[in-house]
Each structure stands twice: as C-alpha cells, then as structure tokens.
Amino acid sequence: MLAATHTRAVAWLANSCRSRTAVTRALHTHSRSQPRQARRLFWYSALAVTAATAFGSTVRLDAPPPDGDSQDTELDPATSIAFPKTLHIPSKTPLPEFSLVGLGVRTVSFLGIKVYSVGFYADLANPSLNIPKSASPDEKIDYIVRNTACVLRIMPTRSTSYSHLRDGFVRALQARMVLCKQRGSLPADEELGILSPLRKFKSMFPNTPLAKHSPLEILLTAPGAQPRSLIVRDLGSVQSDWLATEFVLAYFEGNGISPPLKKTVAERLADFGQ
Structure with missing residues (x-):
C-alpha cells in the first residue's frame, strides 16, 4: 500500500512539473510572437524620448x-x-x-x-x-x-x-x-x-x-x-x-x-x- 501511494505521488509530481513547463513554454512562445510592429513602436518611442532630452526641446517628426x-x-x-x-x-x-x-x-x-x-x-x-x-x-x-x-x-x-x-x-x-x-x-x-x-x-x-x-x-x-x-x-x-x-x-x-x-x-x- 505504501509503495503504491509513493508511486502515485511521484507520478502526480511529474505531471505537475510537465504542466508548469508547458505553461512556461507557452508564455515564452507568446512573448516571442508579439508583432514586430509593437516592438518597433517601443524602441521608436524610447528613441524619441532620448532625443528630446538630448536636444532640450520637443522633437517633431513627420508622420x-x-x-x-x-x-x-x-x-x-x-x-x-x-x-x-x-x-x-x-x-x-x-x-x-x-x-x-x-x-x-x-x-x-x-x-x-x-x-x-x-x-x-x-x-x-x-x-x-x-x-x-x-x-x-x-x-x-x-x-x-x-x-x-x-x-x-x-x-x-x-x-x-x-x-x-x-x-x-x-x-x-x-x-x-x-x-x-x-x-x-x-x-x-x-x-x-x-x-x-x-x-x-x-x-x-x-x-x-x-x-x-x-x-x-x-x-x-x-x-x-x-x-x-x-x-x-x-x-x-x-x-x-x-x-x-x-x-x-x-x-x-x-x-x-x-x-x-x-x-x-x-x-x-x-x-x-x-
């Protein structure tokens, strides 16, 4: 009885680890698949703020x-x-x-x-x-x-x-x-x-x-x-x-x-x- 219980506990722990790993992979994959445009927007915004700070005035870009x-x-x-x-x-x-x-x-x-x-x-x-x-x-x-x-x-x-x-x-x-x-x-x-x-x-x-x-x-x-x-x-x-x-x-x-x-x-x- 004790051996069977131990075996079930090990199996549950393994399944739990695999589930967490799958979730982690899914989140990682989702973050990698974010649209390239969104990432570019982040960097363009960061560059615009940096430029404005460096020049000491508002930088106006044509769009x-x-x-x-x-x-x-x-x-x-x-x-x-x-x-x-x-x-x-x-x-x-x-x-x-x-x-x-x-x-x-x-x-x-x-x-x-x-x-x-x-x-x-x-x-x-x-x-x-x-x-x-x-x-x-x-x-x-x-x-x-x-x-x-x-x-x-x-x-x-x-x-x-x-x-x-x-x-x-x-x-x-x-x-x-x-x-x-x-x-x-x-x-x-x-x-x-x-x-x-x-x-x-x-x-x-x-x-x-x-x-x-x-x-x-x-x-x-x-x-x-x-x-x-x-x-x-x-x-x-x-x-x-x-x-x-x-x-x-x-x-x-x-x-x-x-x-x-x-x-x-x-x-x-x-x-x-x-």
Missing part, C-alpha cells in the same frame, strides 16, 4: 495622418504617394519650417517606368527672399535655390537600393558639370575643387536596400559664412557651394529630371514675389 485625413498632405496624382504640406526636420541646429512648393513623379525609359515621387520644399518664409512677382518661373526657382534652404523629399514607388539612386544622382551632377562648362560658369580651377566633394558624396550611400515609400530627404542648407552643405538625412553631408546648389538646380534644368515636378513648381510660383 502620415490617419486614413482619410488629407488636410495636411498632398498626393502625387501619378503614384498616390502622400507628401506633407509642411516639413519639420529634427536637428541639433534649428531648421526652418519647409513648405511644399511642388511635387511630381520621376520616370525612366520609353516605357515610362515610375521610379520615385519627389517633392520640392523651401523656406518660403525667409525674409531675404526679395523676388519680383514679374520674374519668370525659372528665375524664381533659381533665386530660391541660391538664397535659402531647400529640401528634396524622394519616395521610391518600389523597393530599390541606395546605390541605384546614388548612380542617378552622380550622372545628374556630371551632366550639370558639362552644362556649366559650356556656359562658361565653371572655371577649370573650380572644377578641380569639385572632385573631392563629389567622391565624398558618392561614398555616403550604402549598398543596402531602400524600401518602397521610404523617404529619402536631401537638404540644401542656406547660404552663410561657410560653404553650403548638401545633407542626405541619416547618411552624411558634403560641403561645396557648387555641388550643393547645382544638385538641386539639376532637377529644374529644362523640363527637369521630373517634368511634372518642374511644372507644378513653376505654376505655384507664378504669383509668388513682391
């Missing part, structure tokens, strides 16, 4: 509005990609609020493959922008780019890579160099001085993917005591008055790298000025 709220965004009609009408870029050095001037799609090849949508933003509230209303659209674009901070916000229509975009940017800069030499606005000594910043610009782009609809923001700083900088957000910056300014102007040469972008910017600047 898409709730579904159906288009009051603060504008859609590219060719791709349905949304762009905020005002852009706030967090920075240790205070940056102005950028206004969306125009947007459009970039296409390549005779098939018209849509590569990315691009929005052009500028500090239109800058009091130093003394543009005559009678100036042509091209003159207004040139004046804005040369005299205030601007941003190009690029949104790929499909998954791509930083290196693929980099190659297109470099070709645009090289074409701009040829054009400026033809116009006599790029002396030989200045051309030599561009080579080093151009190499640095090329080296900033990693050979990694860039997901569909992920923003790539390229900032042209305002003129000042130092050479202007072209800042590729989260990747790096390069200082060169010529490279920084001509990179943005390349988007508006002739019909522009994106003709729809050039068209909307020109239309919206028609009544801009004094």
Whole structure:
C-alpha cells in the first residue's frame, strides 16, 4: 500500500512539473510572437524620448495622418504617394519650417517606368527672399535655390537600393558639370575643387536596400559664412557651394529630371514675389 501511494505521488509530481513547463513554454512562445510592429513602436518611442532630452526641446517628426485625413498632405496624382504640406526636420541646429512648393513623379525609359515621387520644399518664409512677382518661373526657382534652404523629399514607388539612386544622382551632377562648362560658369580651377566633394558624396550611400515609400530627404542648407552643405538625412553631408546648389538646380534644368515636378513648381510660383 505504501509503495503504491509513493508511486502515485511521484507520478502526480511529474505531471505537475510537465504542466508548469508547458505553461512556461507557452508564455515564452507568446512573448516571442508579439508583432514586430509593437516592438518597433517601443524602441521608436524610447528613441524619441532620448532625443528630446538630448536636444532640450520637443522633437517633431513627420508622420502620415490617419486614413482619410488629407488636410495636411498632398498626393502625387501619378503614384498616390502622400507628401506633407509642411516639413519639420529634427536637428541639433534649428531648421526652418519647409513648405511644399511642388511635387511630381520621376520616370525612366520609353516605357515610362515610375521610379520615385519627389517633392520640392523651401523656406518660403525667409525674409531675404526679395523676388519680383514679374520674374519668370525659372528665375524664381533659381533665386530660391541660391538664397535659402531647400529640401528634396524622394519616395521610391518600389523597393530599390541606395546605390541605384546614388548612380542617378552622380550622372545628374556630371551632366550639370558639362552644362556649366559650356556656359562658361565653371572655371577649370573650380572644377578641380569639385572632385573631392563629389567622391565624398558618392561614398555616403550604402549598398543596402531602400524600401518602397521610404523617404529619402536631401537638404540644401542656406547660404552663410561657410560653404553650403548638401545633407542626405541619416547618411552624411558634403560641403561645396557648387555641388550643393547645382544638385538641386539639376532637377529644374529644362523640363527637369521630373517634368511634372518642374511644372507644378513653376505654376505655384507664378504669383509668388513682391
């Protein structure tokens, strides 16, 4: 009798241990299967709090509005990609609020493959922008780019890579160099001085993917005591008055790298000025 009781006690204890182990495993598995998005939200929130503490002020990040709220965004009609009408870029050095001037799609090849949508933003509230209303659209674009901070916000229509975009940017800069030499606005000594910043610009782009609809923001700083900088957000910056300014102007040469972008910017600047 005593032996049978002992045997039953051992069996009960073993079953109890197995039950607790199963519960523990279930809880562990459940915690591992929490949606990746929830974990990302936790880390993004933590990073935002850390950044706000470090900068000593509120950091405002751009985010898409709730579904159906288009009051603060504008859609590219060719791709349905949304762009905020005002852009706030967090920075240790205070940056102005950028206004969306125009947007459009970039296409390549005779098939018209849509590569990315691009929005052009500028500090239109800058009091130093003394543009005559009678100036042509091209003159207004040139004046804005040369005299205030601007941003190009690029949104790929499909998954791509930083290196693929980099190659297109470099070709645009090289074409701009040829054009400026033809116009006599790029002396030989200045051309030599561009080579080093151009190499640095090329080296900033990693050979990694860039997901569909992920923003790539390229900032042209305002003129000042130092050479202007072209800042590729989260990747790096390069200082060169010529490279920084001509990179943005390349988007508006002739019909522009994106003709729809050039068209909307020109239309919206028609009544801009004094």
